[in-house]
Amino acid sequence: MLNRIYDWIDDRIDITPIWRDVADHEVPEHVNPAYHFSAFVYCFGGLTFFITVIQILSGMFLTMYYVPDIINAWNSVYFLQQDVAAGVIVRGMHHWGASLVVVMMFLHTLRVFFTGAYKSPRELNWVVGVLLFAVMLGLAFTGYLLPWDMKALFATKVGLDIAESVPFIGEWIKTLLAGDSTIIGAQTLTRFFAIHVFFLPAALFVLMAIHFILIRRQGISGPL
Template identity: 85%
Template sequence: MLQKIYDWIDDRIDITPIWRDIADHEVPEHVNPAHHFSAFVYCFGGLTFFVVVIQILSGMFLTMYYVPDIENAWKSVYYLQTEVAHGQIVRGMHHWGASVVIVMLLLHTLRVFFQGAYKKPRELNWMVGVLIFFVMLGLGFTGYLLPWDNKAYFATQVGLEIAEQVPFIGEQLKTLLAGDATIVGAQTLTRFFAIHVFFLPGALFALLAVHFILIRRQGISGPL
């Protein structure tokens, strides 16, 4: 059945050459764990992407129930955990995945750095990876407030005070994030939700696309 569907699509838009260009790509021997135990360090990037996919899918599920206003945010999270089938599991995956993805991204970055994979001709890909790191940190920071509980509220206040200390643009940055420079309130929650669900994911998708294109063109770096 699947073959018939594939053939039907391929007959109309000729996807086989595209698929072969993506899939028929030799992987260097030094990244094969069957040949070299140290090759496992090359899996950090793929594992990071796997966790990112889990975050995206679980986040899409959570937005079906989440209400981004100060009256109903916590109630919607509570309802999700107690009334929705498997809701607690999905929210737990998203909650812990937010920490796991940072750990995996750090390990991947350390592997690239200590093996010198950021050097010529991969400098641009290194810079793209650093931007991805900052985007993921931003996703973690903006997502922390969304449950709208005491810990999230006061942690966000601390985070906004840190943002305010950025030279030259600190006050403007805090106002941009909080909406109101004096208090964490309804505007802050709405802006954090918009940034977490729309702006940062859009930036992440664009950066990941560039990252994968560069990897595809330049290949996987070898050991020192």
């Protein structure tokens, strides 16, 4: 059945060359655990991408129930966990995945640094990777406020105070994020939701596309 569907699509848009270009490429020996025990460190990038996909899918599900206003935000999260089938599982995946994806991206960054994979000709991909890390941290920070509980409120206040301490532009950054430099309220929640769901994911998709294109052109970096 799947072969018939594939053949039907292939007859119309000729996807076989595209698929072969993506799938048919040699993998260096040093990233094969059968030859090198240290090859597992080259899995951090793939694991980061896998967790990111889980975050995107679970986040899409959460937005079907979440209400981004200060009156209903917490109630919508409570409803999702208590009354929606498998809601507590999906929210748990998104909650713990938010921490795990940062950890895996940090380990991936360490692997790239200590194996010298940031050097020529991969300098641009290193910069893209650092920007991806910054976007992921932004997603973690903006998503923390969305449940609208006391822990999220005070953690966000600390984060905004840190942003305000940036020389020259700190107050502008805080106002941009919070909407009001004096209180965390409705504007703050709305802006964090918009940044978390629209702006940062858009940047994430663009940077990931550039990252994968560069990897395909430059290949997997060699061993240390």
